[in-house]
Amino acid sequence: MEFVTLTANEFDDFTKRNFSHYTQSKTHYDYRNENQHDVHLVGVKENGAVVAACLLTEARSLKFFKYFYTHRGPILDFNNLNLVDFFFKNLTAYLKHRNCLYVLADPYILENIRTATGEIIESKDNRAVVQLLEDLGYQYQGLTVGYSQTSQIRWLSVLNLEGKSEDTLLKEMDYQTRRNIKKTYEMNVQVRTLPIEDTDQFFELFKMAEEKHGFTFRDQDYFEKMQKTYGDQAFLKLAYIDLNELLTIQQRKIDELTQNLNEVLGDLEENPNSKKSKTKRQQLEQQLNSKQKKQKETATLIESDGPVLNLAAAFYIYNNHEVYYLSSGSNPKYNAYMGAYRLQWEMIKFAKEHGIDRYNFYGITGDFSEDAEDFGVQKFKEGFNAHVEEYVGDFVKPIKPFFYKIYQFLNKHR
Structure with a gap:
C-alpha cells in the first residue's frame, strides 16, 4: 500500500463509487482550492487502485500552528483494520510536515440504527476500530448527545427511498403528514428554486425559525458561500402561494x-x-x-399581506448517495398552508427522480424525551417515516501534544 496525494479526478471517481458525505466531494475541493487554498486530498493506493480517500481542510490555530479536519472522512473500508491502521499512521506523518497542532476526525461510521423514538433496531460493533484509533493516539470523544458548535451532528434522521414508489412512500407516512401534503395540492402551494441573488428571501424565513427556537446559527453570507462552494449540488427551495x-x-x-x-x-x-x-x-x-x-x-x-406569500424555505445539498435537508425556516403566520410539508415532498420526489436512495433530514439531538429542545422537529421528521442513524462520533489526535495542552488550557479559561 502507498499513502498518496490524490488528484481531484481520482478523488471524484472514488467518492462517486463509494458511499460518502457531501463534504467529501470534488465540488467542495475545487471551490476551496481556488478561493481559500486550505484543502488537501490524500488517500491510499494498492496495486495502483485507490482504496482510501479523504478531503482535509486546515485552519489557523494558536497563531503559529494549523488545525486539520477530515469532514466525515476518510472514506475507506473500516472493517479492514490493516487499511485503517496504514491510513491513520501515514496521515500523522503527513500532518507533522505541515505544522499541524491537532486533527479532528469524524468518520461516517454508523453506530446504531434506531426507530424515530430512539429504540435500537440494529447495532454496529465498532469496538475494534475505536480501540485501534485510540492506540494510534486518537482521543475518542464518546457517544455525545445534543448539538455541537465544533463538529458535525452525530444523530441523523433518514428516510430510506430504495425500491419504494411515491405511492408507497406516502402510504408509509403517518396519516396527518400524508393529509398535510395532500392539502398543499388543494391550496395550490408551489415550490421554486431561488437564485443566489434571492438568498435574502430564504434568510428572512430562516431568521423566523431562529427567533422561534431561540438560537442563532448562521448569517446570510454563510448560505451564499455554501451555494458557491457546492455549485449545482446545492440550492435554496421556496414554498409559496399565489392567493x-x-x-x-x-x-x-x-x-x-x-x-x-x-x-x-x-x-x-x-x-x-x-x-x-x-x-x-x-x-x-x-x-x-x-x-x-x-x-x-x-x-x-x-x-x-399581498397576493403572494412566502411560506417556507430550505437549503439542500445532494450527491450520488443522499439528498441532505440542512437548514430551513418558515413564517408561522402561514402555517395553515403547510409549506414545509410541500418542500419535503418535492425534494423526496427529486431524490427519486435522480435515483438517490437516501433522503437525509439531517440532525437531531439524540434526546428522545418530550423535554428535548428539538422534540417538535423530531415529530415532524418522524411523520415522514424517517428512522434515526447514530454515528460513532469524533476523534482528536494531538500532533504536537505539548502545544495542544496549552491550546486546551487557553480554551478552558476564555
Whole structure:
C-alpha cells in the first residue's frame, strides 16, 4: 500500500463509487482550492487502485500552528483494520510536515440504527476500530448527545427511498403528514428554486425559525458561500402561494358545490320527505359555508399581506448517495398552508427522480424525551417515516501534544 496525494479526478471517481458525505466531494475541493487554498486530498493506493480517500481542510490555530479536519472522512473500508491502521499512521506523518497542532476526525461510521423514538433496531460493533484509533493516539470523544458548535451532528434522521414508489412512500407516512401534503395540492402551494441573488428571501424565513427556537446559527453570507462552494449540488427551495390563483380555485369549488346543492334542492321539491336528500343538502350547505368562509379569508389576506406569500424555505445539498435537508425556516403566520410539508415532498420526489436512495433530514439531538429542545422537529421528521442513524462520533489526535495542552488550557479559561 502507498499513502498518496490524490488528484481531484481520482478523488471524484472514488467518492462517486463509494458511499460518502457531501463534504467529501470534488465540488467542495475545487471551490476551496481556488478561493481559500486550505484543502488537501490524500488517500491510499494498492496495486495502483485507490482504496482510501479523504478531503482535509486546515485552519489557523494558536497563531503559529494549523488545525486539520477530515469532514466525515476518510472514506475507506473500516472493517479492514490493516487499511485503517496504514491510513491513520501515514496521515500523522503527513500532518507533522505541515505544522499541524491537532486533527479532528469524524468518520461516517454508523453506530446504531434506531426507530424515530430512539429504540435500537440494529447495532454496529465498532469496538475494534475505536480501540485501534485510540492506540494510534486518537482521543475518542464518546457517544455525545445534543448539538455541537465544533463538529458535525452525530444523530441523523433518514428516510430510506430504495425500491419504494411515491405511492408507497406516502402510504408509509403517518396519516396527518400524508393529509398535510395532500392539502398543499388543494391550496395550490408551489415550490421554486431561488437564485443566489434571492438568498435574502430564504434568510428572512430562516431568521423566523431562529427567533422561534431561540438560537442563532448562521448569517446570510454563510448560505451564499455554501451555494458557491457546492455549485449545482446545492440550492435554496421556496414554498409559496399565489392567493389570486387560490381565489380562483376556491371559486371553482364554490360553483361546483352550489350546482350540486341546487340539484339536491330540486330533488327535495319533487320528494320533500327524502331522508337521503335532506342529509345531502345539510352536508353540501356545510361544505359551501366553509368554502365561502375560506374564500373571504383569502381575499382579506390579499388586502393585508399581498397576493403572494412566502411560506417556507430550505437549503439542500445532494450527491450520488443522499439528498441532505440542512437548514430551513418558515413564517408561522402561514402555517395553515403547510409549506414545509410541500418542500419535503418535492425534494423526496427529486431524490427519486435522480435515483438517490437516501433522503437525509439531517440532525437531531439524540434526546428522545418530550423535554428535548428539538422534540417538535423530531415529530415532524418522524411523520415522514424517517428512522434515526447514530454515528460513532469524533476523534482528536494531538500532533504536537505539548502545544495542544496549552491550546486546551487557553480554551478552558476564555
